[in-house]
Amino acid sequence: MALLLRVVLLCGVADLIRSLSITPPDQMMIEKAKGETAYLPCKFTIGPDDQGPLDIEWLLSPADNQQVDQVIILYSGDKIYDNYHEALKGRVHFTSNDLKAGDASINVTNLQLSDIGTYQCKVKKAPGVANKKVLLTVLVKPSGTRCFVDGSEEIGNDFKLKCEPREGSLPLRYEWQKLSDSQKMPTPWLAEMTSPVITVRNATSEYSGIYTCTVQNRVGSDQCRLNLDVVPPSNRAGTIAGAIIGILFALVIIGFIVFCCRKKRREEKYEKEVHHDIREDVPPPKSRTSTARSYIGSNHSSLGSMSPSNMEGYSKTQYNQVPSEDFERAPQSPTLPPAKVAAPNLSRMGAVPVMIPAQSKDGSIV
């Protein structure tokens, strides 16, 4: 009984050896990047008893669809049929021109994520049959990686350095490096050198420099650069201060214009008081009071209400009188009283005889 069993077993083994077989695969699992070509090997040898016609069939059981295996390419009766699976149309080819020589391997080109699944190579040459499965995984290479500082890179501040690929299949591996200076990563960051985020605490200017982050998965890698510039807070405040100074400067100019207008107004008043007329070239305005009033009131409203007749007086006031007055007086005031101030006014100010002594008396100011 035992002998019989052994004979049957021996026969069976001998039969297997002689029969069709597929060369053990180098790898049962193949990983490729999206867009690449996957080579799915399937090499076979035919036994001497295998006399039937050669049939080769590749089947796919997609990872997302555990239903029926689908034929993707077929060799039968010396013909190749590959128009079965819509998603793989035009992307599956036998790699050998002579399938009978024992190579049923295929290439799947321009890999898509939907190609992920188990591929099965079935070779039949009656009575011999054999099959082999290969698992194909399609991964997306990391790409579009962005390095940036999250927070404000100032001395003493806390902020984060981030490294973010736009796409890329997991698992992703990160690695930060410093390119500039000593190429040494700051010691407090070493623990996070392989993390997508580095948390920076109490930043110092020594952290400044050029860094790179490399993102890697099993099918590819991508890199981004970061120029870190840790500056004193005052520098940043300086920019803001610059803007404020600009605004202040504008205000000063506006203030100066207002001051000039007021001065003009005062002069107009003063002229009215002392009846001091210095303009021989200008014919006396038809009504000086109306001109003066136009200055006292808002310019806009007075302009709006001006008739062409007093407009003439107004424009002359603008271009003939005022600038000459300004040039005469500007350097003198406010230290000295205006040269044309009447004597009673001067004495009232108490300025005439004691001008210099009065200033030296105020020595504390100097």
Ligand SMILES: *[C@@H]1O[C@H](CO)[C@@H](O)[C@H](O)[C@H]1NC(C)=O
């Ligand atoms: C199959 O793809 C591999 C790369 O994966 C390539 O080297 C080979 O030339 C391709 N063969 C054919 C017949 O396209």
Ligand SMILES: *[C@@H]1O[C@H](CO)[C@@H](O)[C@H](O)[C@H]1NC(C)=O
């Ligand atoms: C920040 O760093 C400075 C020196 O670099 C140190 O004097 C200070 O104590 C630190 N502050 C904190 C909160 O760690």
